[in-house]
Amino acid sequence: MWNEYYQAASLDEALHLLAETPGRARLIAGATDLMLELDRGIRTGIERIIDITRLPDLDQIHLDEDNVIHLGPLVTHNAAVASPLLRERAFPMVAAAYQVGASQIRNRATIAGNLITASPANDTITPLMALNAWVELSSLNGRRRVPLSEFYTGVRKTVMQPNEMLTDIAFPAMIPTQRGTFLKLGLRRAQAISLVNVAVLLDLPAGRVKSAVITLGAVAPTIVHAPQAEAWLVGKELTEEALLQAGELAAASAHPIDDLRGSAAYRHAMVKVLVSRALRLLRAGQEKGDVPPAPVLLWGGSTNADGNNLKSQIVNRKSYSPDHPIRTTINGREYTFTSGFEKSLLRLLREEAGLIGTKEGCAEGECGACTVFLDGKAVMACLVPAPRADGAEIVTVEGLSLTSPAGEIQLHPVQAAFVADGAVQCGYCTPGFIMSAAKLLEEKPHPSREEIAQAISGNLCRCTGYYKIVQAIEDSSVG
Numbered sequence: 001m002w003n004e005y006y007q008a009a010s011l012d013e014a015l016h017l018l019a020e021t022p023g024r025a026r027l028i029a030g031a032t033d034l035m036l037e038l039d040r041g042i043r044t045g046i047e048r049i050i051d052i053t054r055l056p057d058l059d060q061i062h063l064d065e066d067n068v069i070h071l072g073p074l075v076t077h078n079a080a081v082a083s084p085l086l087r088e089r090a091f092p093m094v095a096a097a098y099q100v101g102a103s104q105i106r107n108r109a110t111i112a113g114n115l116i117t118a119s120p121a122n123d124t125i126t127p128l129m130a131l132n133a134w135v136e137l138s139s140l141n142g143r144r145r146v147p148l149s150e151f152y153t154g155v156r157k158t159v160m161q162p163n164e165m166l167t168d169i170a171f172p173a174m175i176p177t178q179r180g181t182f183l184k185l186g187l188r189r190a191q192a193i194s195l196v197n198v199a200v201l202l203d204l205p206a207g208r209v210k211s212a213v214i215t216l217g218a219v220a221p222t223i224v225h226a227p228q229a230e231a232w233l234v235g236k237e238l239t240e241e242a243l244l245q246a247g248e249l250a251a252a253s254a255h256p257i258d259d260l261r262g263s264a265a266y267r268h269a270m271v272k273v274l275v276s277r278a279l280r281l282l283r284a285g286q287e288k289g290d291v292p293p294a295p296v297l298l299w300g301g302s303t304n305a306d307g308n309n310l311k312s313q314i315v316n317r318k319s320y321s322p323d324h325p326i327r328t329t330i331n332g333r334e335y336t337f338t339s340g341f342e343k344s345l346l347r348l349l350r351e352e353a354g355l356i357g358t359k360e361g362c363a364e365g366e367c368g369a370c371t372v373f374l375d376g377k378a379v380m381a382c383l384v385p386a387p388r389a390d391g392a393e394i395v396t397v398e399g400l401s402l403t404s405p406a407g408e409i410q411l412h413p414v415q416a417a418f419v420a421d422g423a424v425q426c427g428y429c430t431p432g433f434i435m436s437a438a439k440l441l442e443e444k445p446h447p448s449r450e451e452i453a454q455a456i457s458g459n460l461c462r463c464t465g466y467y468k469i470v471q472a473i474e475d476s477s478v479g
Helices: 011-020 034-040 077-082 084-089 091-098 111-117 125-130 227-233 240-251 264-284 345-352 413-421 430-443 449-455 467-477
Strands: 004-007 025-028 048-051 061-063 068-071 134-139 142-147 152-154 165-172 178-185 196-203 211-217 326-330 333-337 371-374 377-380 393-395
Touching: 011 025, 011 048, 011 134, 011 165, 061 084, 068 084, 077 091, 077 111, 084 091, 091 125, 091 178, 091 196, 111 125, 111 165, 125 178, 125 196, 125 211, 178 264, 196 264, 211 227, 211 240, 227 240, 240 264, 345 371, 371 430, 377 430, 413 430, 413 467, 430 449, 430 467, 449 467
Parallel strands: 004 048, 025 048, 326 393
Antiparallel strands: 061 068, 068 165, 134 142, 134 165, 178 196, 196 211, 326 333, 371 377, 371 393
């Protein structure tokens, strides 16, 4: 999928590597979109991959002295979900990040990557536009600040130059009288692309709207405002009549298309519904109800949100080759790979390491059959480049059970419960479910049914109907 793969050791090195091959190099962090594009041949002409996942200090979320929140380019969606600062001062961002993919995706995919992909259906662009965000773009020529409202020029098109890297996302923190939320309509509960999404931000002192911002996603080539609805709400109390009228006016700002996922007429109708619903939630003070106070992250017992605990092991290299192999630890055993550099982590594990417990189901991050632990977090192995394994610690389903000195195998409690409860039919999806459940129990030893549902929302089963799977996870948490 690539000719050269670098693990950049510094921002300066990353920018130099980018400038050397303009238009033929790509920076990756989460790589959840790029891996699919390269594997399917959608994106061609990419010769060099520059992996920035271990660059120091680019994974921070912080509030500066001017009351501006900054998100580094390596901030993942789950890091945003877990951030107390964002929950308190930028809740629409938390609500949007929580609805991207499933935990395994959110543990890799970055907010910056979501912005750069530039699809009008991408969830985090809509609240950031409502929050009046801007981005910082860096190159060897310097840095420039671009308002997010001027960043997009069309569907999957931005003003970024081939030699530029997005190095900061910033926006004013919400003030005490402001309240906001984000709502999304998809075709299923999780792992769904938006049919329509909306962000609403109100300054609401004493129950009357002082200012209003409404942004709409997936209804135009770029994220758009609903200016008539925004203006009409100013000075109003949020009566039922007012919020219904605001929904009507917001729908007039939408210019959706017909496609396989929904008609233009349906999207128009749903803009009205979602905007009115968001206003109703803000009126009742219930806008945070759909995001759990302690959501399932599949981080296990880790409190480290960056996953960059192996920065010191990075070395400069032109590309991975037999002279520069991938050295990694899998299930506590050290491996050295002199081939497989152009593969995904999934195929490295199966074809080079011979660890075939991790299954390839969809190879596009939809089914969860390839779930493994990468540096302590659950991820989809099909969307991770194989060279990212260099210097990392990986656990596969083969590594969950223990072998006694006498050679007896002791199953992980989740594995034992799956056997006892008959939670397996064809068994193909089972390794992924077991990995997600095992990481859940590290994080929440006695999860509720809702938390179990959150944990396995990225795992698909076509046989069991999930009842026995959920039962097995519940039983493995007892005691």
